[in-house]
Amino acid sequence: MTDKTTKLLAIILTVIIPGSGHIALGRRKAGLFFMIAFFLHGAILYLAYVREELVWMAKLGKGDLFSTVAIFSILALIWLGSLVSLRKEILSMREEQQARPQSYWLMVERSFSRNKKGLVGGAILIVVLYFALFAPFFAPHSALKMNLIDTLVGPNQQHLLGTDNFGRDVLSRIIYGARIALGVGVAATLFNMVLGGVLGLLGGYFGGLVDVIVMRFLEAVNSIPFIVLAILVISVFGAGALNLVLVLGVFGLQPARIIRSKVLSIRKETYIEASRAVGANDLRIIFQHILPNSMAPLLVVTTMMIGTNIITVAGLSFLGFGIKPPTASWGGMLQQAQDYMRVSWWMAVFPGIAIFLTVFGFNILGDALRDALDPKLR
Amino acid sequence: MAGYIVRRLIQLVLVLFLITMLLFVMMKIAPGDPARLLAGVKATPEVIAVLQHNLGLDQPWPIQYIRFVSGIFNGKLRSMAFGVPIYEILLKRLPASVELGTFSLLLAIIIALPAGIVSAVWRDSVLDYSVTALSLGGISIPVFWLALMLMILFSVTLRWLPVSGRGATIGAWSFLTIDGIRHMIIPVISLAAVQTAMNARLTRSSMLEVLGEDYITTARAKGLRERTIIISHAFRNALLPVVTNLGLQAGTLIAGAVLTETTTAWPGIGRLMYEAITRRDETLVFGLTLFIAIFYLLACLAVDILYAYIDPRITYD
Numbered sequence: 001m002t003d004k005t006t007k008l009l010a011i012i013l014t015v016i017i018p019g020s021g022h023i024a025l026g027r028r029k030a031g032l033f034f035m036i037a038f039f040l041h042g043a044i045l046y047l048a049y050v051r052e053e054l055v056w057m058a059k060l061g062k063g064d065l066f067s068t069v070a071i072f073s074i075l076a077l078i079w080l081g082s083l084v085s086l087r088k089e090i091l092s093m094r095e096e097q098q099a100r101p102q103s104y105w106l107m108v109e110r111s112f113s114r115n116k117k118g119l120v121g122g123a124i125l126i127v128v129l130y131f132a133l134f135a136p137f138f139a140p141h142s143a144l145k146m147n148l149i150d151t152l153v154g155p156n157q158q159h160l161l162g163t164d165n166f167g168r169d170v171l172s173r174i175i176y177g178a179r180i181a182l183g184v185g186v187a188a189t190l191f192n193m194v195l196g197g198v199l200g201l202l203g204g205y206f207g208g209l210v211d212v213i214v215m216r217f218l219e220a221v222n223s224i225p226f227i228v229l230a231i232l233v234i235s236v237f238g239a240g241a242l243n244l245v246l247v248l249g250v251f252g253l254q255p256a257r258i259i260r261s262k263v264l265s266i267r268k269e270t271y272i273e274a275s276r277a278v279g280a281n282d283l284r285i286i287f288q289h290i291l292p293n294s295m296a297p298l299l300v301v302t303t304m305m306i307g308t309n310i311i312t313v314a315g316l317s318f319l320g321f322g323i324k325p326p327t328a329s330w331g332g333m334l335q336q337a338q339d340y341m342r343v344s345w346w347m348a349v350f351p352g353i354a355i356f357l358t359v360f361g362f363n364i365l366g367d368a369l370r371d372a373l374d375p376k377l378r
Numbered sequence: 379m380a381g382y383i384v385r386r387l388i389q390l391v392l393v394l395f396l397i398t399m400l401l402f403v404m405m406k407i408a409p410g411d412p413a414r415l416l417a418g419v420k421a422t423p424e425v426i427a428v429l430q431h432n433l434g435l436d437q438p439w440p441i442q443y444i445r446f447v448s449g450i451f452n453g454k455l456r457s458m459a460f461g462v463p464i465y466e467i468l469l470k471r472l473p474a475s476v477e478l479g480t481f482s483l484l485l486a487i488i489i490a491l492p493a494g495i496v497s498a499v500w501r502d503s504v505l506d507y508s509v510t511a512l513s514l515g516g517i518s519i520p521v522f523w524l525a526l527m528l529m530i531l532f533s534v535t536l537r538w539l540p541v542s543g544r545g546a547t548i549g550a551w552s553f554l555t556i557d558g559i560r561h562m563i564i565p566v567i568s569l570a571a572v573q574t575a576m577n578a579r580l581t582r583s584s585m586l587e588v589l590g591e592d593y594i595t596t597a598r599a600k601g602l603r604e605r606t607i608i609i610s611h612a613f614r615n616a617l618l619p620v621v622t623n624l625g626l627q628a629g630t631l632i633a634g635a636v637l638t639e640t641t642t643a644w645p646g647i648g649r650l651m652y653e654a655i656t657r658r659d660e661t662l663v664f665g666l667t668l669f670i671a672i673f674y675l676l677a678c679l680a681v682d683i684l685y686a687y688i689d690p691r692i693t694y695d
Contacts (some may be wrong), residue, residue, distance in 0.1 A: 165692050220396045223671040225630045227637060228648075231655050232401075232663070236408040262648075311520045315637050319652065334523060338641070345530050352523035360518035367514060 007090055011083075018082035027089055034082040041075050044130075048137040064136040071134065082287050109200040111372040118368030125360030132178040141169035141329040143176035152344045162346035164336060170346060181358060184244050184323075185310040191249025194303050198260030201294075205286060214256060221251055227315060234321045244322055248309050258301055262294040272361065296373040303366035307359035314355050330355045383683070390675050391605035397671050398664075402443050405660045410522055412658040417511035430652070433458050446664050457662040459654070462666035467650065473550035475646030478639070479488070481553065481566045483624065486573035491620070493574075494581025498589060498616075499608055509578060516575025522637040525568035532564065539563055542643035565642040569635055573627055580623055584616040591615075618689055625681030 006024065008377040014021030020033030048054045048071060053066040101326065112118050122141045131138060140160070147167030203211035233247045266272065266289070275285055316322035317331030317340075325332050330351040337347035397434040414421070421429075427500035430436050432446060449455025453466050497509035533541040545553050545561035552558025588594065589612050597607045632647065647666065654662040686693065 216393060216396060220393050220400065220671075223393065223397065223629075223674045224667055225636070225670065225674075228651055228667065228670065231636070232404060232654065232667070235655050235658075236404050238409075307518060311518075314520055315522060317522050318520075318637065319640060320656075331520075334520075334526065338526060341526065341530055342534050345535075348523075348530060352520065352527065355520050355523065356518050357516075359520075360515060363514050363518050367510075 001063050007207045010086060010090070014082050014086050015079075018078050022082070022089065025086075025089060025093070028321050030085060030089075034085070036077060037078050038075075038082075041071065044134055044137060045071050045075065048134070051137060053136045067134045067136050069132075071137075079334050090306030093114070108372045112368060115368040115371055118366045118372070119365070121361045121365030121368060124357055125365065128178050128182060128358050128361065132182045133176045135179055138177040139169075141172045143173045144326050145167065147376065152347075154339065155346055161350045162344065164333070164344075164347050169352055170333070172332060173255060173328040174330065174351055177330045177333065177351065177354065178358075180241065180323055180327065180329040181310050181355070184248075184313050185306045187245045188248035188252070188309045188313075189302055189306045191245060192252045192305070193255050193298065195249060196253045196257075197254030197259050197298060199253070200256035201263055201286065201290065203256070204260035205282070205290065211260075218253055218256060221253070226252070227312065230312065230316055231319065231321050234316065239316075239321055239324055241323060244313055244316065248312060252305070252309065254305070255298060255301055259294055259296045260299050262297055263290055266290055290333055300366050300373060303362055303369055305366035307366070308363035310355065310359055310362070379683075380684070383679070386679050387542055388681070390672075390679065393675060394671060398443075398447055398668065401664055402439075402446065405663065406439055406442075408658075408692075410658060412660055415658050416459060425623060440629040446661065449661070449663060450668060455661050455665060457654075459657045459659040464662060467662065468647070468665065468669060470550075471647050471650045474544060474552070475632050475635065475639075475648065477551060477553055478562070478565055478569060478635060478644060478646055479628065480591065481562065482570035482573060483628060483631055485566060485570040486577055487624070489570075490574045490577035490580055493578045494620075495585055495608065495613060497578070497582045498585035499583060501586065506582075509582070511579040513575040513582075516571055517579070519571060520637075521568050521572060522641045524562055524571055525564060525638055525641040528564045528567060542641075545643055556649065565635075565638050565644045568642070569631065569638045573631070576627075577620060577623060580619050581616065584619045585612060588612045588616045615689075618685070621684060621688060622681055625677050625684070626674075629670075632673060 010022075012019035013024055014243045017035065018038045019031040019036075022028075022031030022034065024031075045054075048067070053064055053067065054071075055065050116288070135143075145168065148165070149167065150163050151165055151167040153159055153163045153167075159169050159171065161174070163169055164173070199210075199214045203214045224232075229251055230247055233251065234243060237243050237247070272285060272289055275289060280288070313322055314329070314331030314334070317329050318335045320335065323329035323332050325336070333351040335350060337344070337351070340347055411426075411430070413426050413433055413435055415425050416433075417429050427436075434442060437445070447457060450464075453463055453465050456462060457467055459462055460467060478503070493509050493513075497506040500506055509556050529541055532539045536662050540557075540561050543561060544558065546552065546555040546557040548554040548558075552562060594607060594612060597611050598604075602611075635644075635646065636648035638644065639646045640652050643649070651670075653659075653661070654666060
């Protein structure tokens with residue numbers, strides 16, 4: 001077989017089953033990765049099909065549009081990704097392998113992928129993310145439908161983690177609860193990363209009035225314990241997922257401080273002076289030098305902040321100031337569990353474990369990122 | 379130094395003014411009427427109107443604001459729901475919170491500092507890994523869930539500890555009686571868990587940084603005992619960020635234990651705050667928040683002043 005036909009065969013194989021082309025070319029590791037990903041997602045799709053939760057294949061009015069779109073998009077991405085990666089492999093076969101440049105981010109990537117903490121954290125989060133994305137496919141029962149005959153049943157074969165006081169399956173509610181936890185947690189964190197990042201950048205770089213106002217506002221906000229502040233604000237604006245995101249986003253402005261102090265220290269570096277001497281304007285300096293150099297601490301803080309935000313959302317829901325029942329949320333489930341503490345421990349134990357594992361995942365991921373990003377530790 | 383403290387105090391007053399404004403506006407734009415809530419569902423409009431007048435809710439906002447602020451200063455501001463002056467309620471509830479906060483902070487310090495030092499000194503040992511894993515786990519536990527778990531295990535199942543509340547007290551303090559101590563165990567442990575984990579991490583990273591400094595190498599080269607190096611050379615200097623954190627936590631611990639206090643029915647400031655907000659007790663919320671903020675800001679100031687004593691390199695002018 002000539003070289004050309006092998007390549008052609010690899011492309012055809014990849015179109016049929018992603019990853020098989022890589023294996024035909026001798027790239028075993030990458031090939032297995034794509035194949036396993038492809039078959040796992042195929043299995044999820046099959047599960048969804050069997051359970052009639054796919055929107056376009058099930059009877060009318062059934063199914064979950066979000067999850068259906070998600071599973072097909074991910075499958076398409078795997079296909080596309082494997083083709084792109086195959087093209088890269090073929091191109092690199094043509095040329096002699098060159099020494100790859102050692103950029104900062106490449107080093108970070110290598111150090112990160114060797115870190116066990118990061119892998120464990122990543123694995124936990126992928127499981128939680130998939131529960132959130134495909135909750136209707138995985139959940140054995142409805143998260144909302146009450147069943148007043150089977151109330152407060154302990155863990156058994158039919159209800160692996162038992163049922164609550166309305167006869168709802170605890171496992172299913174936990175799986176659906178992942179949506180709220182990740183959705184609100186991530187959205188709120190992105191919000192305060194962007195807002196805090198911009199304010200910190202402006203305040204740190206230009207100083208002046210913006211800096212004074214932002215810092216005084218932060219000081220005022222920080223002098224009230226966050227949970228108290230959040231309850232106060234939510235009692236004004238009302239509970240609900242969107243308001244939680246807004247409250248956590250606007251008042252959790254710690255990133256602003258971190259960025260600001262980082263910017264302040266970078267601003268005095270000689271390379272900033274040099275680029276200004278060459279004639280770079282403020283915008284160029286900010287985007288070319290300041291932002292990339294303050295990225296590392298921001299990334300670590302953001303990762304861990306998601307965990308903190310998930311705990312805060314759970315705490316607020318626990319107090320009745322967060323996600324309102326009957327929507328399944330981990331904190332809300334614990335609030336319910338408190339009343340039945342004496343009779344059904346399973347209601348209190350499992351949602352808490354879900355919160356703990358998710359937050360733990362973000363925390364060890366953040367810790368691993370810190371190890372990888374800090375050149376001093378390498 | 380004196381000039382610095384005065385300047386900081388002026389700043390503090392400014393921040394407090396900002397807080398009173400924010401708080402007042404927030405409470406006033408909140409939907410619902412405290413008088414209506416207090417009067418109950420069956421109240422006639424006349425009753426509500428009288429109540430509104432008695433509480434001063436019918437006055438214009440600026441007047442109400444001035445009444446709130448001046449009421450804080452002369453101690454005449456009364457709680458809308460309880461009808462007694464704010465400071466009386468505050469004084470009654472404060473000991474419980476102080477007690478809870480102090481003991482959890484002590485517990486956290488006793489465990490966290492040695493754990494952090496050990497973990498830094500024997501870096502990459504099994505001991506270090508376990509401390510790191512435990513502290514990463516510790517900061518991931520929701521306090522209210524931990525309290526719930528401890529209650530289910532020790533109170534409901536094993537029946538070793540009382541479920542909730544504060545138990546017998548001598549004066550205002552429950553740590554003086556056996557019953558009181560038994561009631562304290564669960565809230566203190568729940569509140570201390572996260573603090574312990576945070577401080578252990580901080581101590582470790584701070585120690586690691588200091589142990590890498592040149593003067594530690596010098597001290598080793600001089601042939602000093604390892605113990606002397608670790609305790610008097612490294613730890614003293616590693617203490618600075620830890621003290622900052624402890625100072626800041628002291629503020630939030632005393633007043634911000636809302637979740638622990640509501641879960642375990644501990645009658646402190648945190649739970650009072652929660653009750654006040656759910657009852658729309660505007661005056662009480664106002665007074666409490668201001669108290670918490672003052673406490674916290676003073677704690678920050680105290681930490682900054684303490685810096686100068688711990689680290690002679692730091693001077694304020």
